């Protein structure tokens with residue numbers, strides 16, 4: 001198996017939905033304070049469905065690709081559908097991960113779930129959850 | 133000398149007569165520059181904007197024309213544009229997280245990794261002549277922090293030794309464990325101490341407080357890499373550091389060797405016994421005017437450090453750092469030629485950004501991290 005799946009290569013090289021929405025309905029941020037992988041999602045949600053979504057990410061190539069595939073999969077999905085995602089689902093979206101890349105599946109699942117939770121509870125992560 | 137010959141024969145490469153060194157380093161840079169300008173669209177646009185091509189690089193004085201990438205670009209989310217090699221060729225992603233929290237990620241392709249591993253190994257042999265003994269590594273293992281540049285560089289040194297112990301685990305450091313390990317090796321192996329200055333400093337502080345003066349072995353080395361300024365802003369003084377090592381570890385100053393590098397560059401400058409950090413001839417350091425970084429300053433003048441490295445094929449490693457220092461082109465009493473570099477300080481406004489700072493910050497502040505408001509749903513992931 002190659003070091004990076006074709007999907008990871010594609011999304012790293014041509015990221016989809018990069019950036020940040022102005023005035024989003026919900027914002028979710030997940031970061032690892034030690035290694036520094038970070039993903040922030042901003043989204044607009046209409047009738048329980050993600051109508052628009054953007055990401056900002058820092059970290060390894062696999063985590064940047066994760067942010068991109070997560071936005072692509074979330075776009076048009078209902079919050080209920082996203083809530084059902086697990087790590088395996090994210091890894092499948094990425095077309096597989098090498099052992100040293102597996103941490104990004106949890107990162108992707110967590111930030112997607114957090115988007116759902118934040119929307120439901122009406123809260124925003126306006127600051128990175130990182131101790132600077 | 134050709135790049136490959138220099139990597140293979142470091143003893144000759146580090147002692148080329150001045151004119152030969154100039155020709156070798158210029159040719160190596162011109163070759164690397166030509167490759168990146170041809171195969172990297174983003175970089176080519178910079179070269180076209182500057183109106184410079186490989187044909188304009190004839191002498192050492194022309195190296196200033198090579199466009200530089202500001203080091204902060206490696207922190208940007210769209211850092212993929214920096215790549216000359218496709219992601220399929222990327223083998224190692226080395227990162228450093230400074231005090232700002234956003235990681236700087238340097239993606240090295242297969243060819244670069246092969247060259248850099250050779251270069252670092254070669255330099256350890258050239259400067260330390262070490263091929264046996266035991267290493268007390270005052271840092272986490274590469275298993276714990278596989279992407280940390282400093283640890284990766286130390287780990288190459290480990291390969292030259294017979295035994296080792298990594299004393300930092302889960303971001304905790306126990307000086308008693310370090311002493312126990314040194315004790316275990318006594319009488320059987322030459323003991324070396326390797327780590328960032330602040331952790332060697334912690335060991336020294338412990339020895340001082342406990343009033344313990346060790347006498348390590350005649351060939352023992354202390355090898356350091358990483359910042360001399362703590363994340364708290366406090367600086368560690370080199371003279372005092374050397375004196376304490378002599379007093380509490382019994383290792384003379386000429387066997388205390390610091391190194392300078394940064395994860396975005398492949399250059400590692402290693403100190404000789406005269407405490408001058410020799411820039412390898414496959415790299416070139418250009419000191420730039422703080423007010424106008426297009427202007428190169430003469431040797432001896434203090435300015436912003438630009439690191440140019442011919443080993444990198446993954447991305448153009450012609451990097452304008454946020455470090456301030458100077459170079460020296462005068463002959464070193466050790467007999468090596470070329471440049472030596474002195475780091476002075478970080479640029480004003482630049483965050484402290486190195487592996488050592490990041491380890492120290494987390495050793496000191498695990499409780500603070502635990503206290504941070506990370507709701508259960510957003511618990512940090514492993515990685």
Ligand SMILES: [Zn+2]
Pocket residue numbers: 404405406408410464465466467468
């Ligand atoms: Zn020297």
